Amino acid sequence: MIRYLLPLFAGMVVGLLLLFGFLYYNPMLAANNLSPIAVTENEVVRLNYSAVAQDALIYTNDGESQIAPNPAKVQQLWEAPVRLTTAMATVLTDGRGQVAGIGVKFSSRSDKTSILHGKVLVDSVWHIYLPGRGSLFIEQSENYWSYIRDIVVPARWSSGDNWRGSWLGNITAGPGALGTAAVTGGSGQFEYMITEGVELFSAKAYSVEQGPVAMTSELAIEIPRLKD
Amino acid sequence: MIKTFVLGIFLSIAVSVAALYYVPLVNQVRENSMITVIPNVGNTEVFHAYVPTDRIMIGAPRQSSPLPAGLNWPDDERFSGIRAELFKIRNANDSVIGVASRIAGTNENDDIVEWVLHIPARGSVYMTMRAVADDGGYRTGDLRAGTDEFSGLLGKVIERWVADVSGAEDAPEGRIELITAFVAAQEEL
Numbered sequence: 400m401i402r403y404l405l406p407l408f409a410g411m412v413v414g415l416l417l418l419f420g421f422l423y424y425n426p427m428l429a430a431n432n433l434s435p436i437a438v439t440e441n442e443v444v445r446l447n448y449s450a451v452a453q454d455a456l457i458y459t460n461d462g463e464s465q466i467a468p469n470p471a472k473v474q475q476l477w478e479a480p481v482r483l484t485t486a487m488a489t490v491l492t493d494g495r496g497q498v499a500g501i502g503v504k505f506s507s508r509s510d511k512t513s514i515l516h517g518k519v520l521v522d523s524v525w526h527i528y529l530p531g532r533g534s535l536f537i538e539q540s541e542n543y544w545s546y547i548r549d550i551v552v553p554a555r556w557s558s559g560d561n562w563r564g565s566w567l568g569n570i571t572a573g574p575g576a577l578g579t580a581a582v583t584g585g586s587g588q589f590e591y592m593i594t595e596g597v598e599l600f601s602a603k604a605y606s607v608e609q610g611p612v613a614m615t616s617e618l619a620i621e622i623p624r625l626k627d
Numbered sequence: 628m629i630k631t632f633v634l635g636i637f638l639s640i641a642v643s644v645a646a647l648y649y650v651p652l653v654n655q656v657r658e659n660s661m662i663t664v665i666p667n668v669g670n671t672e673v674f675h676a677y678v679p680t681d682r683i684m685i686g687a688p689r690q691s692s693p694l695p696a697g698l699n700w701p702d703d704e705r706f707s708g709i710r711a712e713l714f715k716i717r718n719a720n721d722s723v724i725g726v727a728s729r730i731a732g733t734n735e736n737d738d739i740v741e742w743v744l745h746i747p748a749r750g751s752v753y754m755t756m757r758a759v760a761d762d763g764g765y766r767t768g769d770l771r772a773g774t775d776e777f778s779g780l781l782g783k784v785i786e787r788w789v790a791d792v793s794g795a796e797d798a799p800e801g802r803i804e805l806i807t808a809f810v811a812a813q814e815e816l
Contacts, residue, residue, distance in 0.1 A: 402628070403628075403631050406628045406629075406631040406632040406635065407631050407632070407634065407635040407638075408635065409632055409635065410631065410632040410633060410634060410635020410636040410637075410638070410639070411635040411636070411638060411639035412635075412639070413632075413635070413636050413639075414635060414636035414637065414638065414639030414640045414643075415639050415640075415643060417636065417640065418639070418640050418643050418644070456684070456686065456698060456699070456700065456701075457683070457684050457695060457698060457713070459683060470695050470696065470697030470698060471697065472695050472696045472697060473683065473684070473695040473697075474682075474683045474695065474715070476715070476726065478715070478722075478723040479656040480655070480656045480657065480658055480722070480723060480724045480725065480746075480747060480748060481715070481723060481724075481725060481726060481747060482656070483653065483655060483747060484725075484726060484745070484747050486683065486713055486726050488684060488686060488711060488713060488728075490701055498701065498703050498705060498706075500705075501686065501706070501709060501711050501730070503711065503713065503728040503730070503743070505726055505728070505743070505745035505751070507655065507745070507747035508653045508655070509653060510651055510653045510654060510655055512651075512652045512653050513647070513648075513652075514647050514652065515644065515647045515648055522747075522774070522775075524743060524745055524751045524753075524774065526728045526730060526741070526743040526753070528709060528711070528730045528732050528741075530705045530706065530708065530709060530732065530733075531705070534730065534732070534739060534741055534755075536743060536753035536771065536772050538751065538772065538774045574774075581772075581774075583753060583771055583772035585739070585741055585753065585755045585771055586732075586737065586739045586741070586755060587737075587739075
């Protein structure tokens with residue numbers, strides 16, 4: 400019996416490694432660092448923020464996740480229906496680094512996540528208010544597969560439990576056909592506007608203990624021209 | 628022996644692929660929806676947040692005791708007219724089912740009050756309302772966008788403050804109630 404069990408077990412280990420290697424190195428699932436709205440002729444509003452939790456006005460989750468809530472005394476989302484959700488409020492700056500407004504982002508792990516298809520999905524919404532301009536609501540499905548493959552896994556493999564480098568990726572994966580977010584204007588100059596946007600991450604450092612250490616994000620929102 | 632080794636490879640790949648395909652990695656907990664269907668109104672649902680218990684953040688200038696403690700609200704003149712709040716949101720059964728943001732702001736032409744409700748297992752709604760309350764202390768507004776379960780819906784929302792009258796020692800000050808009435812948008816045949 401042992402005669403068969405040993406090779407069977409060895410074969411199973413090799414099979415797991417082969418599957419892991421195929422999923423991890425699958426060239427069909429390369430990082431998407433091209434914004435679908437990069438070639439638009441319309442105006443694009445660019446809003447930037449630091450994606451490091453400690454730089455946010457507040458960041459909260461279930462309190463047991465890798466990234467610690469900020470400030471430390473913020474209420475945590477420990478109830479079962481919100482345990483897989485994070486909430487963040489942050490200051491948004493424009494392309495020149497000037498303060499542009501306030502953004503609130505709610506993110507929840509998506510049950511459409513499928514490792515086989517290279518989809519580590521998070522359903523998120525933004526509630527944005529830009530004083531003097533108006534308000535926006537952004538709905539998007541984010542895919543963190545490339546981020547995990549290129550940053551999180553190498554950081555865990557590294558002896559120092561961290562990653563340093565330069566990574567740029569478009570994390571928006573829908574609901575738009577071209578992988579764009581759905582943007583709805585609420586008030587001011589954006590009222591009744593229906594358009595698209597994308598969110599891009601630019602990471603420079605990541606720690607297994609703290610999560611992102613140096614990472615910025617850009618929300619690019621296409622502003623359609625008014626029809627004559 | 629080689630045959631057993633190869634069998635092991637295919638067996639583990641097949642089992643792993645089947646597990647990855649059929650076993651969900653994420654399973655959001657969902658509370659029962661507490662929806663009432665009112666004729667000619669639509670699907671009506673009441674959400675609420677206790678104050679101060681369910682309030683996660685008050686973002687407003689010049690607060691003597693910020694919530695949460697340690698919050699550094701930007702001291703920028705552009706934020707002087709903004710009040711941004713985050714809440715946990717509950718259903719009619721009093722269970723926390725999601726989170727919500729409420730932003731009140733002052734533009735040059737109009738004052739706004741907006742809500743985003745994010746219910747992880749169901750979707751999100753974006754509602755805008757008039758800043759000025761009606762005579763009864765109600766604010767009324769419209770559903771502007773919805774995701775997942777709330778996608779493609781139209782409807783109205785009422786925001787009202789319900790003060791606590793129980794007199795209990797540990798009772799909250801009251802609750803903010805959001806009464807929503809949504810119907811499916813009419814589709815052309």
